[in-house]
Amino acid sequence: MTDAQDALTRAHRDEWARVVATLAKRFGNLDTAEEAAAEAFATAAERWPAEGAPPNPGGWLTTTATRKAIDRLRRESSRDERHREAQLVYDAEPEPLGAIDDDRLRLIFICCHPALAMDARVALTLRMVGGLSVPEIARAFLVQDTTMGARITRAKAKITAARVPYRVPGAEDLPGRVAGVLAVLFLIYNEGYLASGSDSEPVREELTGEAIRLARLLHHLLPDDGEVTGMLALMLLTDARRSARVSSAGELVPLAEQDRGQWDAELIAEGHTLVRERLASGVPPGRYQLLAAINAVHTDGDATDWAQVVALYDHLVRLDGSPIVRLNRAVAVGERDGPAPGLALMDWLAPALQGYHAYHAARAQLLRRLGRAADAREAYTAAIALTQNTAELAFLTRQSESLPAE
Incomplete structure (x- = not known):
């Protein structure tokens, strides 16, 4: 038995009752306390053998279980409320099930109505169905809370005003709505992949898991849609790295420093198969297919081929020239050609991304x-001021503090 496994065994024996009692007292619900404690111990069983036990196992378990309980209560309290709100907004009872045999996916399609502009329908659906708060949605769109x-x-x-009906779309309507649905699922997954708030786990597995579940259903519903296939592949290849992305100390681990042995080989194989399937189709790839291909390069072999990544971003920029895509291309250029060319591209994006922590x-x-230690420290300070995710904060703070003194 390893030290981590021994620590987990002792913690289960010594801490289970205390953690459950603490959560039951705080939340007033024994079932919630036990379920959250079970999730926390399951997370420990996954992480500790690979990463080592934390210095204070009991404190780690209590903190993790508390976050799990908050996430569970938030999710349960918002789901029914949002679904009722959707019916009130559309002011009608839904028609029969139609082509979609899943309550939540069906509701997303209903809310992604083409009468609204794309940004509006995605934001509204995220609020009413996706379970995201207005601040979380605002951060996803890089706008102020009040604006969103x-x-x-x-x-x-x-x-x-337009009396848009609360109607389940038929099979013939799905292609006209799928772009909005994909955008919703992408942003739900992103909020789970790296939570934008400070009051939850840095990675919200309930959101990433639900986004993948819905993406699988959507792929089953529209198996010939290349962007649907690309979205599923993108989520699988990203989620495959989840166990290596946050250290046992709660700090974000960059891609280059991750232990690839911790990555999920089955998810990687499935994602690669989907990417190859789309390449073999001969149809020019869309945005999500290109993002999936980039992640396939990241998960192929022992190191990333940055020349391939830059080439794929060159294609992506022609489809989506947004500042964030250009920022990610600049990062790749910095890896391929060195920091100076990458920095020159980033500096050109400054006016559009001053409020985006990942830019800094x-x-x-x-x-x-x-x-350039002084300039780097200034950039870290700007990033820290704009970051709430606890794992990112821990990483950025350590990076800043490890810079040489001026």
Whole structure:
């Protein structure tokens, strides 16, 4: 038995009752306390043997179980409320099931109505069905909370004024709505992949798991849609790295430093199969297929082929020239060609991304490699000020503190 396994065995024996009692007292519900404690111990059983036991196992378990309980209660309290709100907004009872045989996926298709502009329908659906808060949605769109709140309110008002029906789309309607549905699932997954708030686990597995479940259903429903296939592959290849992305100390682990032995080989194989399937079709790839292909390169072999990644981003920029895509391409250029060319591309994006923490974090890493400690420290400070995710904060803080003194 390893030290980590021994620590887990002792913790289960010594800490289970205490953790359950603490959570039951805080949340007033024994079932919630026991379920959250079970999830925390399951997470420990997954992480500790690979990463080592934390210095304070009991404290780690209590903190993790508390976060699990909060996530569970938030999810359960918001789901029914959001579904009722959707019916009130559309002001009608839904028609029969139609082509979609899953309650949540069906509701997402209903809310992604083409009468609304794409950004509005995605934001409204995330709020009413996806379980995301207005601040979380605002951070996904890189806008202020008040701006996003007003956008959602206007979308509801438009639905009411235009008397848009709360109607389940038929099979013939699905292709016209699938782009919005994919955007919703992508943003739900992203919020789970690296939570934007400070009051939850840094990785919200309930969101990533639900997004993958819905993506699988969507792929079954539309097996010939290349972007649906690409979305599923992208989620699988990203989720395959989940166990290696946060250390036992609760710090984000960058791709280059992750233990690839911890990656999920089955998910990687499935994702690669889907990517190859789309390449073999001969149809020009869309946005999600290109993102999936980039992640296939990251998970192929012992190191990332950055030349391939840059080439794929060159294709992606032609489809989606957004600042975030260009930022990710600049990161790849910095890996392929060195920090100076990457930094030059990033600096060109400054006006659009000043409020985006990942922009400052990426700049800080390149400035660090260039030996510009003072500038790197300034960039880390900007990134930290814009970050709430606890694992990212821990990583950025350590990186900043390890810079050489001026």
